[in-house]
Amino acid sequence: MSGLDPDRREDVALVSRAADFAARRHADQQRKGAAREPYVNHLAEVACLLAETMGEPDAAALVAAGWLHDTLEDTQTDPEELERLFGPRVASLVAEVTDDKSLPKVERKRRQVEAAPHKSVGAKAIKVADKTSNLRSLTASPPEGWERQRIADYIAWAQEVVAGCRGTNAALEDRFDRAVAEARGTL
Numbered sequence: 001m002s003g004l005d006p007d008r009r010e011d012v013a014l015v016s017r018a019a020d021f022a023a024r025r026h027a028d029q030q031r032k033g034a035a036r037e038p039y040v041n042h043l044a045e046v047a048c049l050l051a052e053t054m055g056e057p058d059a060a061a062l063v064a065a066g067w068l069h070d071t072l073e074d075t076q077t078d079p080e081e082l083e084r085l086f087g088p089r090v091a092s093l094v095a096e097v098t099d100d101k102s103l104p105k106v107e108r109k110r111r112q113v114e115a116a117p118h119k120s121v122g123a124k125a126i127k128v129a130d131k132t133s134n135l136r137s138l139t140a141s142p143p144e145g146w147e148r149q150r151i152a153d154y155i156a157w158a159q160e161v162v163a164g165c166r167g168t169n170a171a172l173e174d175r176f177d178r179a180v181a182e183a184r185g186t187l
């Protein structure tokens with residue numbers, strides 16, 4: 001491994017370990033869309049969106065958190081485990097984008113809109129990447145039984161959440177806007 005300086009080697013290792021961990025934890029899950037894509041495809045897409053648009057110094061932590069962003073919400077993973085394996089920065093980013101699952105779905109969705117403007121820059125980026133990926137799969141493979149109105153409502157809600165995240169990453173926001181335009185085009 002000559003050629004890669006120690007910091008970069010640690011960055012590459014961190015992101016790779018996060019991808020490995022997320023793929024294993026979500027191994028038996030699929031996306032809601034009719035194509036039943038493996039859930040890991042969503043995580044890879046979110047991580048890629050972040051990697052391609054972020055220029056901040058701790059980009060590796062952000063991309064690792066992108067891989068892990070649904071582990072607390074959708075798998076048997078606790079915050080202490082993330083902190084032990086990936087450090088406090090990654091663990092706190094994932095915690096920031098995790099909904100309180102004890103609340104009803106409508107309330108969780110309302111809180112996402114309300115909380116978005118108060119999130120850290122990194123958490124906002126994960127939110128925008130997550131909603132971009134969700135809209136893309138809604139366009140490519142809508143869930144069975146989702147009527148036009150339900151899709152339109154989802155798009156409108158995603159836009160409300162992202163409205164509270166704007167002003168931190170223009171390149172990422174641009175990708176979100178394109179995903180909205182495409183999703184609207186299918187209605």
Ligand code: ZN
Binds near residue numbers: 042069070130
């Ligand atoms: Zn997600």
